[in-house]
Amino acid sequence: MGKSWHSPAVQPLREQGMILVSVLILFAVLTTIGFALVGSVSGQYRLASDDVYATNALQAAEAGVEQSVEQLNQSDDFNGYPTAQTLFNNQTQGLGQFVTTIAASPDDSNAKIITSTGTTYHYGQTSNPVSTRKVKVTVVGTTSNGYSVSTGPGGLILGGSASITNSNVYVNGTITMNGASSIGTKANPVNVDVANISCPRGSNPGASYPSLCTDGSQPISLAWSTFIYGTVCATGQTDLGPSGNNIQTGDGGQGLKIGCSAPSVSQPTYNRAGIIGGMTSTASGTSGSYVCNGNKTVSLPANVKLTGSTVSWGNSCKLTISGNVYIPGNLSIGGAVQIKIADSVGPTRPIIVVDGTIDVGGSASILANSSGTGADFVSFKNSTGDPSTTPTGTNLYKSQQQTNVTVGGAASSAGMVFDAYWSKIALTGSGHIGAAAGQTVDLSGAGTVVFGTTLSSGSKTWTITSYQLVYG
Numbered sequence: 128m129g130k131s132w133h134s135p136a137v138q139p140l141r142e143q144g145m146i147l148v149s150v151l152i153l154f155a156v157l158t159t160i161g162f163a164l165v166g167s168v169s170g171q172y173r174l175a176s177d178d179v180y181a182t183n184a185l186q187a188a189e190a191g192v193e194q195s196v197e198q199l200n201q202s203d204d205f206n207g208y209p210t211a212q213t214l215f216n217n218q219t220q221g222l223g224q225f226v227t228t229i230a231a232s233p234d235d236s237n238a239k240i241i242t243s244t245g246t247t248y249h250y251g252q253t254s255n256p257v258s259t260r261k262v263k264v265t266v267v268g269t270t271s272n273g274y275s276v277s278t279g280p281g282g283l284i285l286g287g288s289a290s291i292t293n294s295n296v297y298v299n300g301t302i303t304m305n306g307a308s309s310i311g312t313k314a315n316p317v318n319v320d321v322a323n324i325s326c327p328r329g330s331n332p333g334a335s336y337p338s339l340c341t342d343g344s345q346p347i348s349l350a351w352s353t354f355i356y357g358t359v360c361a362t363g364q365t366d367l368g369p370s371g372n373n374i375q376t377g378d379g380g381q382g383l384k385i386g387c388s389a390p391s392v393s394q395p396t397y398n399r400a401g402i403i404g405g406m407t408s409t410a411s412g413t414s415g416s417y418v419c420n421g422n423k424t425v426s427l428p429a430n431v432k433l434t435g436s437t438v439s440w441g442n443s444c445k446l447t448i449s450g451n452v453y454i455p456g457n458l459s460i461g462g463a464v465q466i467k468i469a470d471s472v473g474p475t476r477p478i479i480v481v482d483g484t485i486d487v488g489g490s491a492s493i494l495a496n497s498s499g500t501g502a503d504f505v506s507f508k509n510s511t512g513d514p515s516t517t518p519t520g521t522n523l524y525k526s527q528q529q530t531n532v533t534v535g536g537a538a539s540s541a542g543m544v545f546d547a548y549w550s551k552i553a554l555t556g557s558g559h560i561g562a563a564a565g566q567t568v569d570l571s572g573a574g575t576v577v578f579g580t581t582l583s584s585g586s587k588t589w590t591i592t593s594y595q596l597v598y599g
Contacts, residue, residue, distance in 0.1 A: 292315065295317055299322045359383045394564060441461045473496075487536075528551065
């Protein structure tokens with residue numbers, strides 16, 4: 128039997144060959160993984176880049192809205208930017224442009240629709256857009272006759288970043304400002320009168336309340352970051368605030384008029400008994416034909432009394448008000464309800480008399496008629512428990528501490544007046560309101576409440592009431 132023979136070098140060579148094969152296989156695997164990682168990273172980068180371009184396109188569209196509103200506030204006849212306007216053009220963001228159109232609102236003759244389209248391109252290109260976004264907003268134009276804010280001896284309280292724009296402020300008591308609140312703007316100063324009729328102070332001021340304060344107290348209290356722009360007449364006021372410049376003239380105002388005595392301003396008055404006596408029909412406000420909820424369409428007749436502990440107008444109901452309304456209980460307005468003042472009332476403002484509380488919130492909208500006529504919502508609730516009573520002295524003081532009218536959320540009620548006749552009105556959201564009146568007005572929300580009692584076709588302040596991102 129023959130004997131096999133192997134060279135001593137053969138075994139190491141085989142081992143080296145196996146190692147080489149393993150290395151090649153490992154290299155191939157690592158290369159495959161590397162390409163996969165590169166592809167993944169590239170895909171993630173592309174997605175991130177697309178998100179950036181989409182975000183920038185939305186930014187361009189919103190800038191188009193902002194620029195269009197600014198132009199409308201210079202001319203009511205501005206029709207938009209039909210030619211592309213460049214917002215940015217650089218290697219980081221690419222090219223961003225917008226075009227806008229402005230058309231009359233089909234739902235509200237006092238409003239307009241701005242449609243803005245933002246488009247982004249790769250830097251250096253003007254074709255093959257990377258992303259497009261479209262925004263549609265409704266804007267309403269408001270002007271003011273007389274006051275936007277009128278208070279009794281309880282005065283005006285401003286907090287947070289709340290601000291009052293577009294009209295005059297009349298306060299029989301005092302003004303207290305905190306946070307970053309403001310009245311007026313540098314470009315649009317307003318008139319502010321503060322009569323300082325809020326003494327004696329304390330929880331039980333007695334029968335002499337309210338009287339003119341002669342104790343040398345400042346009727347306007349300002350925090351460091353608060354500002355008033357305009358012409359200010361405040362009885363007894365000598366302090367310009369902690370910064371020494373919190374009351375400013377703005378463009379055209381006179382600033383603080385030292386030694387000026389502000390007159391006592393009469394509050395809006397309503398003949399409650401006469402309005403109630405003029406009611407010609409009575410119906411349930413919580414059941415039956417005049418319940419406003421769901422997707423119903425309801426038309427209230429003029430001079431109707433609605434009974435029930437709380438009359439609710441809400442959901443997506445559409446309600447038309449044709450004249451005065453009397454509600455012995457509470458009134459709640461919320462959801463996405465749309466309330467319209469009937470064209471048939473012409474220039475005569477309907478009065479909604481409420482003996483309980485008024486609470487307005489959600490995204491409710493209250494629209495003036497084609498003549499620009501709104502309505503007055505008035506709560507007569509007070510500390511005596513009898514809405515027909517005229518509280519005086521300590522009862523008046525206690526009444527002005529009660530919050531009986533609340534307007535919050537993003538409710539839009541341009542041209543409407545809300546009045547806490549004997550008590551406090553709290554404006555806690557942001558939106559539009561014609562005017563706020565009450566013994567005390569508390570505006571402590573985080574947004575700007577745009578005031579204006581008159582809606583007309585003349586020169587006005589245009590502001591956004593709704594926002595919609597359009598897909599497709």
